[in-house]
Amino acid sequence: MGRGHLSNLVEPPDFRAKEVISHTGLTGSELTRATPILARLARLMRDYDMTLAEINPLARLADGSFVALDAHMEMENEARPRQRPLLDDLGVDPTDMREPYEPSAFERNVKAIDSADHRGVIQGKDHGFSGNLGLVIGAGGGSLTLTDAVRSQGGRPANYTEIGGNPSVSKACGLAKEVLSKDGVEKIAVMMSIVSNTRVDIVARGVIKACLELDKDPGETIAIFRIPGAWEEEGFKILERYGVEYCDRSVSMWEAAGRAVAKIQEEQVAGSR
Amino acid sequence: MSVLLSEDFTFIVQGITGREAVNLTRECLDYGSKVVGGVTPGRKGREVHGVPVFDTVEQVTEALGYVPDGSVVTVPPAFTKDAVFEAIVRGVKLVVIVTERIPRRDVAEMVELADRYGARIIGPNCLGVIVPEVCKMGGIGGPAKDAAKAYTPGAIGVMSRSGGMTTEISSTLTAAGLGQSTAISIGGDAIIGSTYAELMPLFEADEQTEGIVIYTEPGGRMEAQLSEWVKENDSRLPIVAFMAGRFMDSEEMKGMSFGHAGTIVEGKEDTATEKIARLEAAGIPVVERIDEIPDAVKDKLGAKV
Amino acid sequence: MEARSKELEAVFIEVEVDASIATDAELARKLAEVCPVDIFATDDGHVAIVRSNLDECVLCELCLDAAPDGTVRVKKLYDGTELVR
Known part of the structure; x- marks a missing residue:
């Protein structure tokens, strides 16, 4: 050789x-x-x-x-x-990203929301995911860590997402709406590793607004909100107002994911009675 | 002591007038870092938070009368290679590249040039380096008051392929009473300037550092290199690893990249399972949860004494 | 399942502009210029509020700096407090 x-x-x-x-x-x-x-x-x-x-x-x-x-x-x-x-x-078209599979409606919609607004970056994937817990999570490494944490504790993610770069309220809202509109998704977990650029209060507004626009109760729909970091005090005020369970950095990413999984499992047990 | 940065470390910001760069400059100044100049072609004569802006790196060094120790490069991907070449050729020895989505060939060229000039690159696609309470180079940890919450001085070196997770891990260590000597966001791309194994000798030589925590992901050969380095060099430093992206091992995720450009499973070597096995074979425990890191570090430190 | 969706405005933030400055063309231009999320616009020399952007407010207070004290109020609907000079 x-x-x-x-x-x-x-x-x-x-x-x-x-x-x-x-x-x-x-x-x-x-x-x-x-x-x-x-x-x-x-x-x-x-x-x-x-x-x-x-x-x-x-x-x-x-x-x-x-x-x-x-x-x-x-x-x-x-x-x-x-x-x-x-x-x-x-003859390779600029829009043909040559993914190893055909993008789903969810993936296309998230991409469209992302490109329509330059503020922040969102990504969504659901190829290979078919669970009932919607994930509105970020950023790169945080999303990987949280997806593992949900699965390792018996949770079934409906999708994968990444939020980063301080998105606008409407972008965060658009992403959460897409996740909530997926078949079989009743609850979402909104979680990130400690943020320094993305703002806690802006994401909180976005996900709550998504619930309200879909006529859902944010307190019921958001299983857990765990985004510590920039503007968290302001964010926590908003979450309190809408009765959403939230936590700061003293609750680990693993624990937060576990709480979300427990909530959705409790509901299923209650529902099957 | 610490690695890469020190109290007297001076650096410039290339692309300083961009939106993110303006924030980053503010954050670094507030943290006490010595940001001594900025470069944006055509913007000479301006100031960003009191930092003078020049057209070229050459002008900065002329104005200062010395070559700054480092440069944070935050310019669009198409212009990054030229900016990095400029810094290296003008004598800058530590270049932190924040920019994402730079073509690999450009990165390979930058890394090769840096090697020839005896310079070091951190990144691309990274948040930079922080020595708690001494110097912050890049957006790592965010605004000074947030960075102070997460990072405290101590004995643990942190290296991470994820910028955000550098802060999450350091914050977890801080809460458990374990401070950090230096935390480095090494970057999430397939090719980066400094890998774990390339940074290990610095930590090895640093008296303050007593242990290492790394954050890793599927994709690439960096963890294998680290395992080899540890075996070959009989390192004094215990290492604890966390591996994210275990879910990517499933067959249907093959060829999909998650999180970072370099995080993709193309062959068996790229999988989390394979990497965990390699790291553990080199005596590096891989924990499943971030909140298990402090105890694993304490175990390792205790076992060493 | 096709979820029914509506677009809500001003769920979190409301902005009030005092009548004394509402017709100040110069101030209207200034407010439109400083707001990073385009909540203010000029409408035929009047200060106009773009209601669809209200919830994007980042609480930067640049509008409060631009206007005479007490004439612009940013209300946080989620805790009942307001930003005012």
């Missing part, structure tokens, strides 16, 4: 490809003929922002020349704007 690391600061030179191929024991005209293929593959990977560029299998014809029988390339999303000309050539 031949293996080599390339500099990203300069165009991958031919000699590096030659060295790598020579490590496999190839020599003679095979070496000189295979070298440009590997060198061009390396340049292609760099020039077109690929995260993977693979030729497999590579075949040698009777005349000694090499041809690629199949190839696999992956371009990263962050580079799509500057690779637009190539994507246009390939």
Whole structure:
């Protein structure tokens, strides 16, 4: 096997490809003929922002020349704007994000709400989720941690979300409404790790407003609100006014998730009686 | 002592007139950090919270008469590479990149250039570094009064792929009487300037640090590198890890990224299960809950004495 | 299940402008300029309140700074208090 690391600061030179191929024991005209293929593959990977560029299998014809029988390339999303000309050539539409699956209505709606308002960032996914507890959670790491905490304690999340970057009231409201409108969702858990940029009071307004606009009682619908941090005193006043159970940083993310799970389970037991 | 930052550490903010940068500058100044200049091309002569703004890093160093120790880069993704190159070539040795969604190739170039110039990059897609009650470089912990609530001086080094969770973990440690020597939001992208294993030697050499807590996620090889580093270097520092994103192990989540750009399960090595096994094999306990971290740290510290 | 949805306004915040300044065109322009969430607008030289933006108020008090003392009041409907100079 031949293996080599390339500099990203300069165009991958031919000699590096030659060295790598020579490590496999190839020599003679095979070496000189295979070298440009590997060198061009390396340049292609760099020039077109690929995260993977693979030729497999590579075949040698009777005349000694090499041809690629199949190839696999992956371009990263962050580079799509500057690779637009190539994507246009390939007929990849700007709206086609090439997800590994078809986005759901929930995912499309959340995306539309996010792009309509530049304040803050929200994301929503429900592929692979089919539970009854709606999650209005954030931010990146907090969402991962909280989704685990709900599942580990027997809860069944209906979805995954991320709130970040201090969204507007209407954006938080829009996200909560989408989660609440999912089939089978009766309650939502509104939770984040300690926030420093996103404001507690703004998210509180958003999720309460979502309940009110859907004619639901916020105190009944929001199983738990656990977002400590910026403007929490103001946020807690709002939550108190609407009878929503909330907690500060003294209640861990795990405990808050557990309370939400317990509430939804109690309700099911009561409902089945 | 601490790592990366100290009381006399000076830094600039590139992209200082942007909305988030203005807030970040205010927060850092309030915390006592020495923000000595800012750069936004075309805005020379302005001030942001009393910090003078220049067109280039070169102008800043000329005006100051010295090269600042660090730079916080918060410019749009298409311009980040140039800004980072500028800082490094002008002699800045610590660059914190806040910007998200920078193409990987650009990051790879920045990291390589930094290496050649003997500079260090933290991030991209991070909130920065904080040495409690000494210096805050970046948005980490938020406004000074909020940062003071979560972070207290002490013996634990914190490294985290999530900016928000750096604060959550530090706050949990603080509540349990465990302060932090330095907390570093290392960034959530697939390629970052400084991984756990690359930062470990700094903590290892820091007298104040007695233990390490890391926050990790699925995706990438950083945890495997850390396990190897620990085994090869016979580290004096006990490490406790928390792994988020265990739910991503399920087959239907494969190829989906959650939370951060680098958090994606593409192969078996990327899964939480595999990473937990590797870390534990290296003697690093992986707890399931954030609120279990303080006891796990105390156990480890106790076992060491 | 298709949830019925309505759009509510001013659930959390109400803003009152004193009659003495309501027709001040210059002040109307100033209020519209300082408010980061566009609660104020100018309407033919009058101060207008954009009701659909009221709940976006971030309590920054820039409108209170811009207007003569006591002429703009920001009411927090959730606790009955108000911001006023």
